[in-house]
Amino acid sequence: xxxxxxxxxxxxxxxxxxxxxxxxxxxxxxxxxxxxxxxxxxxxxxxxxxxxxxxxxxxxxxxxxxxxxxxxxxxxxxxxxxxxxxxxxxxxxxxxxxxxxxxxxxxxxxxxxxxxxxxxxxxxxxxxxxxxxxxxxxxxxxxxxxxxxxxxxxxxxxxxxxxxxxxxxxxxxxxxxxxxxxxxxxxxxxxxxxxxxxxxxxxxxxxxxxxxxxxxxxxxxxxxxxxxxxxxxxxxxxxxxxxxxxxxxxxxxxxxxxxxxxxxxxxxxxxxxxxxxxxxxxxxxxxxxxxxxxxxxxxxxxxxxxxxxxxxxxxxx
Amino acid sequence: xxxxxxxxxxxxxxxxxxxxxxxxxxxxxxxxxxxxxxxxxxxxxxxxxxxxxxxxxxxxxxxxxxxxxxxxxxxxxxxxxxxxxxxxxxxxxxxxxxxxxxxxxxxxxxxxxxxxxxxxxxxxxxxxxxxxxxxxxxxxxxxxxxxxxxxxxxxxxxxxxxxxxxxxxxxxxxxxxxxxxxxxxxxxxxxxxxxxxxxxxxxxxxxxxxxxxxxxxxxxxxxxxxxxxxxxxxxxxxxxxxxxxxxxxxxxxxxxxxxxxxxxxxxxxxxxxxxxxxxxxxxxxxxxxxxxxxxxxxxxxxxxxxxx
Numbered sequence: 001x002x003x004x005x006x007x008x009x010x011x012x013x014x015x016x017x018x019x020x021x022x023x024x025x026x027x028x029x030x031x032x033x034x035x036x037x038x039x040x041x042x043x044x045x046x047x048x049x050x051x052x053x054x055x056x057x058x059x060x061x062x063x064x065x066x067x068x069x070x071x072x073x074x075x076x077x078x079x080x081x082x083x084x085x086x087x088x089x090x091x092x093x094x095x096x097x098x099x100x101x102x103x104x105x106x107x108x109x110x111x112x113x114x115x116x117x118x119x120x121x122x123x124x125x126x127x128x129x130x131x132x133x134x135x136x137x138x139x140x141x142x143x144x145x146x147x148x149x150x151x152x153x154x155x156x157x158x159x160x161x162x163x164x165x166x167x168x169x170x171x172x173x174x175x176x177x178x179x180x181x182x183x184x185x186x187x188x189x190x191x192x193x194x195x196x197x198x199x200x201x202x203x204x205x206x207x208x209x210x211x212x213x214x215x216x217x218x219x220x221x222x223x224x225x226x227x228x229x230x231x232x233x234x235x236x237x238x239x240x241x242x243x244x245x246x247x248x249x250x251x252x253x254x255x256x257x258x259x260x261x262x263x264x265x266x267x268x269x270x271x272x273x274x275x276x277x278x279x280x281x282x283x284x285x286x287x288x289x290x291x292x293x294x295x296x297x298x299x300x301x302x303x304x305x306x307x308x309x310x311x312x313x314x315x316x317x
Numbered sequence: 318x319x320x321x322x323x324x325x326x327x328x329x330x331x332x333x334x335x336x337x338x339x340x341x342x343x344x345x346x347x348x349x350x351x352x353x354x355x356x357x358x359x360x361x362x363x364x365x366x367x368x369x370x371x372x373x374x375x376x377x378x379x380x381x382x383x384x385x386x387x388x389x390x391x392x393x394x395x396x397x398x399x400x401x402x403x404x405x406x407x408x409x410x411x412x413x414x415x416x417x418x419x420x421x422x423x424x425x426x427x428x429x430x431x432x433x434x435x436x437x438x439x440x441x442x443x444x445x446x447x448x449x450x451x452x453x454x455x456x457x458x459x460x461x462x463x464x465x466x467x468x469x470x471x472x473x474x475x476x477x478x479x480x481x482x483x484x485x486x487x488x489x490x491x492x493x494x495x496x497x498x499x500x501x502x503x504x505x506x507x508x509x510x511x512x513x514x515x516x517x518x519x520x521x522x523x524x525x526x527x528x529x530x531x532x533x534x535x536x537x538x539x540x541x542x543x544x545x546x547x548x549x550x551x552x553x554x555x556x557x558x559x560x561x562x563x564x565x566x567x568x569x570x571x572x573x574x575x576x577x578x579x580x581x582x583x584x585x586x587x588x589x590x591x592x593x594x595x596x597x598x599x600x601x602x603x604x605x606x607x608x609x610x611x612x613x614x615x616x617x618x619x620x621x622x623x624x625x
Contacts, residue, residue: 152597188597202449206402206602212574224395224605226381231606255617260377267376269613271453281451283610 014038014066018081020050021074031072038067041084049078049307051314054140060088063150067124073134073163080307082315083140086172089122089149089184123152132161135240135306139315142170142230142289145184154190157237158197164238166303167191168296171207172289173222173229181229182221185209193237193279201235201273201281227263228285230292234300237279244302245280251299266291350526354536357547359473360465366458367548367623368396368541369612374552375621376611386559389549390567393542399605400541401575404516406582406601407446408537411520412530413587414438418498419524422491432498439502439521441586443511449601450514454615458625460506463518467503470522471496495525535576542568548623 016034020027027050034040041053054069061067073079130136136157145151157165169191174180186208193201209221225231236245252270266286273279282299286292297316304312370392373379382388418435450456475496476484484492502521506513516537523533546560546568555563584601588594603609615625 154597188602190597199445199448201451202445203451204449204596204600204602205606206604207606208604210578212578213570216570216574219391219394223391224398225607228607233606252617255614257372257375257614257618259375262377262380264376267610267614269452269610271451271613273451274447274453274456283606283613285607285610 012068014068016040016067016069017071018052018069018079019072019074020077020079022048022076027077027079030074034069037061037065038069044311046308046311048076049080049311051080051082051311053082053084055084055087060090061122061124061151062090063122065122067126069124069126071126071128071136073128073130073136075131076133077131078135078137078307080137080311080315081140086141086144087124089143089145089151091146091148121150121152123154125153126155128155128157128165130157130159130163130165130238132163134163135238136163136165136167137303137307137315138165138167139300140168142172142232143187143189144172144174145187146174147178147180147183149184150186151184152186152188155192157191157193159193159195159237161196162239164240165193165235166241166244166300167193167235168232169203169205169234170230170232170284170292173225176229182207182225183209191233191235193235193273195237195278200237201279203233203235203281205233225285228287230286230289232284232292232296234282234284234296235273235279236282237273239278240306241279243305244300247302248280248282248299266295268295347528347532350528351532351536353474354523354526354528355540357543359469364547365623366462366544366625367552368400368455368458368545368625369608369615370396370545370548371552371621371623372611372615372618373608374554375618376614378607378611379554385554386563389546389555389560390563393545393563393568394571395605396545396608397538397542397571397575399603399608401538401579402582402604403449403601404446405534405537405576405579406584407442407514407516408520408534409530409580409582410584410587411439411442411517412524412533413520414442415498415521415524416530419491419495419527422494432494432501435498436501436505438587439517440505440511442584443514443517445584445586446514446517447512452609452613454612454625455609456512456514459515460512461624462515463513464503464506466515466518466522467499467506467513470499470525471503474522474526499525531576531580534580535572538572538575539568542572551622 013035014037016038017031018040019029019031021030025048027045027048029043029050032040032043032052039055041055044051071079128136143151155167157167159165169189171187173182174184189205191203192199207221211218248270266284268282268284271281273281284292284295286295293316301312373392379385379388382391414435418431421431447456450459476492481489499521505511519537520533543564546555546564549555550557550560582599582601583594585594585596612625615621
């Protein structure tokens with residue numbers, strides 16, 4: 001698959017573009033543009049690392065919103081992308097936001113939830129290019145889908161040469177304070193990694209409440225995912241992730257399971273990506289978001305060495 | 318009884334059962350193949366795979382269900398749901414690919430190029446399944462069972478010369494072309510040029526045997542569920558009678574419902590981009606992240622009797 005550089009011309013609503021390059025020993029944003037409801041905030045440079053906060057307008061997306069972002073990390077540069085607060089996905093609603101002008105066929109034909117027969121999809125599409133010697137760290141807060149929300153996220157990563165990346169994709173069960181526990185209608189998240197044009201990993205997670213038939217007892221999503229209320233996945237790829245992976249692998253190998261009576265507060269798994277032994281996938285589940293967040297913050301702390309303590313401290317706050 | 322029609326013209330290419338009067342129609346032939354394939358003694362590797370069940374129990378998750386029986390039913394249901402959604406599209410596309418090869422053999426235009434083209438498509442499907450199975454334990458189990466199926470075909474289902482008198486002459490050439498396809502695919506697996514994952518190999522095997530896609534899909538999910546139940550029996554979570562009760566009363570509707578829900582799913586590889594294929598609705602997906610984590614942690618168990 002061939003990477004096409006993002007068009008510098010007109011951006012659609014919800015569209016955006018980030019490009020980071022290296023000038024001498026310092027990173028610069030050679031491009032940083034976004035349109036409502038997407039916002040790119042507080043760009044900051046520290047040595048070779050650029051930081052930007054990605055957030056949707058007002059911190060949330062409603063039914064019909066579309067975000068379409070292109071990100072380009074050029075040779076030698078490092079880019080850290082964070083978000084401010086969780087990405088909240090509100091209930092789908094009739095019609096579309098006024099600002100969302102380009103309708104795509106995706107929203108039609110979706111299995112409609114039992115609560116809302118005119119469900120319109122909220123979707124976020126991001127394409128990343130990670131040049132040789134560069135590093136992308138995508139460490140946003142988790143996605144929180146509210147009751148009846150329908151969310152679709154697609155992220156594509158094109159790694160070139162010895163480029164590296166750490167991608168965090170996570171979801172919480174909803175607004176616990178309102179008793180929401182996995183009661184959104186649909187969550188579909190795709191993360192696909194290519195290395196020099198060859199697909200090396202493709203993760204597709206689909207969470208939805210669906211009934212199977214009249215004589216089959218209900219089994220809501222909550223039952224399938226219990227007792228945990230937060231699920232995270234991290235994809236590591238490229239040589240700059242090696243120190244973290246070595247560390248994680250030795251911790252993982254020390255775990256021994258005898259016979260547990262009840263599930264632990266947090267569990268995690270580590271699987272290598274087999275292509276050229278260049279990466280790994282880590283999955284984590286925890287009783288509460290905070291438990292997962294603390295685990296991630298601790299486990300990824302080697303990233304401090306790459307981006308510096310000050311920048312790393314802004315992640316997982 | 319009237320003379321049985323010569324089946325070699327209507328459905329050759331795959332293993333053609335000679336037209337015995339009692340086997341005169343296609344349906345009976347398929348039923349016979351189903352009986353053979355559902356034999357729990359076949360060396361398909363399900364003896365050593367628990368698809369995460371052992372780890373699930375060991376991690377204490379069975380305690381979340383009301384009873385051990387309920388825990389097994391819940392596990393089968395969640396596992397089956399995710400497996401149907403993630404693996405069945407690959408069974409379907411591999412089956413279609415080989416079925417197309419078979420129908421071209423019938424029309425006698427199955428040249429060398431077509432065999433290569435079929436191999437390429439299967440390779441592409443296998444590689445996509447490999448990069449989508451991001452759990453090393455599941456990958457390991459899947460390739461072990463996949464290659465077992467290919468061996469099953471070449472050693473257990475192909476027709477030895479000593480039994481050639483039982484076949485219709487016209488179908489022998491097509492049969493040997495099909496054998497060549499499967500042998501070459503197996504060779505690629507042995508050389509580690511392709512992984513040889515279970516859903517792809519199942520689609521290949523069942524199409525080569527002339528089983529219709531829908532039956533192949535249904536049987537695939539049934540075998541997954543039955544494998545889980547025999548694992549539960551071996552783990553002593555259930556007795557054999559209890560497992561049989563679950564198979565009859567719970568697994569039957571679940572397998573039927575999941576087949577119905579997932580039979581139209583595709584991988585997207587065989588379609589052109591202008592076919593309007595929407596992978597968020599019709600493509601493969603994982604639906605059970607908890608199952609992924611537990612299956613991935615299999616090797617962390619202090620003692621274990623399965624290899625997945």
